[in-house]
Amino acid sequence: MIYESGAAESPAAIRSLVLPILEEELVPIVQLGHPVLRRPAVPFDGQLDPEELKALTALMRRVMHHAPGVGLAAPQIGIPLRLAVLEDAYAPDPEAAEVRERTPLDFFTIINPRYEPLDGRTAAFYEGCLSFEGYQGVVERHHSVRLDYDDELGNVQQRTFSGWPARIVQHETDHLNGVVYVDKVMTRSLTSNAEYIRWAAPEIDEARRVLGF
Structure with missing residues (x-):
């Protein structure tokens, strides 16, 4: 599939991308370099009917679980819509959970989201x-955010998040703005998954000292 700005963002084009995949169990996650990840997604404005939207979010949830991950934005499967699914049901190491303020995040869908920091704190x-x-990399993000969004039923919602859930919210909403975490990463912190085991402690102090970021 070749993504072309404009043509791929019309309602008819979006439906032509979505409808063929709704019966699939899984679809590939597009990788950095695909242009759909680098353009702001178009607002959801009824391009899909309720049953189609439900099927798309169910597919995205399956893809997210299979990856596995804690969030997935529609552009990550090649669909340029302002839509993402989030869920964090993992049971991390208790020490890491405490340091990172990682608490369970029940599954929910965000449509046309935007976030604002609640204060000046960062993590x-x-x-x-x-x-x-x-790859993994250190990103400094707002500690707490307010998220405004529509749910899958079209209801306007506003919620606040702190700690790790706030990080997930920011990461996925950024995707819908054409922003990938490497745009915000502390470059010298970037590490392959094979090397990340060295720096997997809850805190980043040792990685910061040794890698110089």
Whole structure:
């Protein structure tokens, strides 16, 4: 599939991308370099009917679980819509969970989201991306955010998030703006998954000291 800006963003073109995949169990996650990851997604405005939207979010959830990951934006499967699914049901090491403020995040869908920081606090930790396989990097993000979005039923929602859930919210919403985490990463922190085992401690102090970021 070749993505062309404009043509691929019309309602008819979006339906032509979505409808053929709705019966699939899984679809590939596109990787960094695919242009759909680098253009702001178009707002969802009824391009799909409720049953089609439900099927698309169910497919995205399956792809997210299979990866596995804790969030997936529609552009990551080649669909330029402002839509993402999020869920964090993992049971991390208790020490890491405490340091990173990682708490369970029940499954939910965000449509046309936008976030705002709640205060000036930030937190810096390693994170990865399903569209940039094989690497991790430290990103400094807002500690707490307010998220405004529509749910899959079209209801306007507003929620606040802190700690690791706030990081997931920011990461996925950024995808819908054409931003990948490597745009915000502390470059010298980038590490392959094979090397990441060295820096997998809850804190990043040792990695910061040794890698010089």
